[in-house]
Every structure is written in C-alpha cells, then in structure tokens.
Amino acid sequence: MKLNSELLETNAGVLLVATMLAISVGGLVEIAPLFLIKNTVEDIPGVRPYTPLESRGRDIYVREGCYTCHSQMIRPFRDEQLRYGHYSLAAESKYDHPFQWGSKRTGPDLARVGGKYSNEWHVQHLIQPTSVVPESVMPNYPWLSATPLDYSDVADRLRALRTVGVPYSASEAEYQANVKQFGPEVAETLRIDKAQENLVAQAQAGNFDGDRAFVSEADALIAYLQVLGTMVDFSKLKPEDLVKYR
Numbered sequence: 001m002k003l004n005s006e007l008l009e010t011n012a013g014v015l016l017v018a019t020m021l022a023i024s025v026g027g028l029v030e031i032a033p034l035f036l037i038k039n040t041v042e043d044i045p046g047v048r049p050y051t052p053l054e055s056r057g058r059d060i061y062v063r064e065g066c067y068t069c070h071s072q073m074i075r076p077f078r079d080e081q082l083r084y085g086h087y088s089l090a091a092e093s094k095y096d097h098p099f100q101w102g103s104k105r106t107g108p109d110l111a112r113v114g115g116k117y118s119n120e121w122h123v124q125h126l127i128q129p130t131s132v133v134p135e136s137v138m139p140n141y142p143w144l145s146a147t148p149l150d151y152s153d154v155a156d157r158l159r160a161l162r163t164v165g166v167p168y169s170a171s172e173a174e175y176q177a178n179v180k181q182f183g184p185e186v187a188e189t190l191r192i193d194k195a196q197e198n199l200v201a202q203a204q205a206g207n208f209d210g211d212r213a214f215v216s217e218a219d220a221l222i223a224y225l226q227v228l229g230t231m232v233d234f235s236k237l238k239p240e241d242l243v244k245y246r
C-alpha cells in the first residue's frame with residue numbers, strides 16, 4: 001500500500017484517522033508545556049494592579065461599552081508601532097480580568113493612550129468628542145462628569161479580583177509581600193481595608209474631572225485612561241529583555 005495523497009483523499013476512514021493524529025500531535029505540542037511551567041506570563045518591572053479608582057474607571061469603561069469601538073492591543077507590525085508605540089506585552093494585561101484586547105477598531109487603539117492628552121482634553125472629549133475632534137463619530141458621554149461615582153462596594157470588587165489572582169492585600173502578610181514586589185507606595189494602594197479612603201484621595205489629588213470636591217464617574221474613567229500603557233518604561237528595557245517578556 002502506497003501512502004500518498006490519493007489514498008487519503010479517496011478514503012474517508014484513513015483521512016479521519018490521519019486528521020485526528022495530526023490534531024493530537026499539534027495539540028500536545030502546544031498544550032503539554034503549559035502544565036510544566038509555573039507562570040505563563042513573566043513578571044515585568046512596573047506592571048502593577050490598578051488602584052481602586054482606576055479599577056472603578058475600568059468598570060465604567062466596560063459598562064459603557066467602550067470596547068465595542070476600541071481595542072487595547074498593539075500588534076507587532078511596523079505601522080501599528082509607528083502609530084501607537086511599542087507593541088503590547090502579555091505581562092501588561094496580566095491583572096486585567098477580563099482583558100480588553102478586543103479587535104474592533106472604529107476608534108483608535110487605546111493600549112497606550114495614557115499621558116497622550118491632558119485630563120481637561122479627556123473631560124471635554126467625553127462630554128462631546130466633536131468639540132475637540134470635529135470629524136469624530138464617537139458618541140457623547142456627558143453624564144460621566146455629572147454622575148457621582150458609586151464606590152461603596154469598591155472593597156468587595158477588589159476582593160472579587162483577589163479571588164482570581166490579582167494581589168490586592170487582605171492581610172498583613174499579603175501587604176508585606178506587596179511591599180516586596182511593588183514597593184511601599186504601590187503596596188499601600190492595594191490594601192483592601194483602605195480601598196475607599198485611597199480612592200477618594202487619588203480622585204482629589206489627581207483632579208481628573210477638574211472638580212476636586214466632587215468624585216465623579218469621569219474621575220475614575222480618566223484615571224484609568226491615563227494609566228493605560230504607562231506602567232512599563234520601555235526606555236529602560238534592552239532588546240534581550242524583551243525576548244523574555246513578549
């Protein structure tokens with residue numbers, strides 16, 4: 001019996017067996033190594049969980065469906081890197097549950113929008129995008145800066161994220177582990193027992209919506225937008241490090 005393509009193409013049974021064999025080998029090669037490594041995503045200096053305020057901002061981003069027009073994933077192509085900056089690293093969304101990579105780009109990718117515009121620009125752009133970008137087709141979100149942010153359940157939200165592996169601290173030991181991993185300043189923002197206090201403090205200090213006395217939904221959303229893509233300092237990474245992190 002000659003094993004050639006004619007044999008496979010004229011014999012449903014043989015084709016089925018050969019197909020299953022090919023899929024099993026391919027599957028094993030892809031899946032088996034994942035069971036042998038401790039982490040599928042490497043730690044990279046700078047990447048930290050969101051603060052309580054940023055985390056609530058992210059909730060609003062999801063609630064308003066911003067992801068239906070915006071991706072958060074810069075692909076490793078020259079045109080994308082020229083437009084948006086360094087391609088996204090897996091580690092940069094390791095604390096995102098669920099991640100916001102997306103694929104729909106009615107608007108630009110937002111993975112590195114942090115720091116690109118002032119807070120004032122964002123306030124104006126959210127109220128009425130065409131007031132700053134006349135040709136924009138983005139909808140108006142005028143209620144965000146007028147609606148008080150509900151942060152009564154922020155500690156519970158952090159607790160929920162903790163159960164899926166985001167290192168918000170619920171005990172002294174976890175806090176100390178965070179001091180070691182992220183430094184004392186960041187560790188302080190990851191304390192579940194101080195979530196509300198930290199949220200209000202960041203909203204007032206950051207003054208994202210232009211009104212320090214009023215903690216609005218825009219405060220949270222803009223705090224989130226301004227941190228996107230800013231955690232990793234790419235000027236400090238050498239090409240040989242990047243091989244590890246991609």
Ligand code: HEC
Nearest residue numbers: 064065066068069106107108113129133136137138139141
């Ligand atoms: C119907 C599609 C659509 C939706 C929904 C949408 N946007 Fe946009 N967005 C756009 C388009 C188109 C642009 C480009 C024109 C502009 O700057 O307004 C844009 C631009 C932006 C920019 C500026 C990006 C840059 O690099 O210049 C930001 C920030 C932004 N959107 C945030 C948001 C947020 C936050 C939400 C959810 C509250 C949202 N968008 C919802 C379509 C959308």
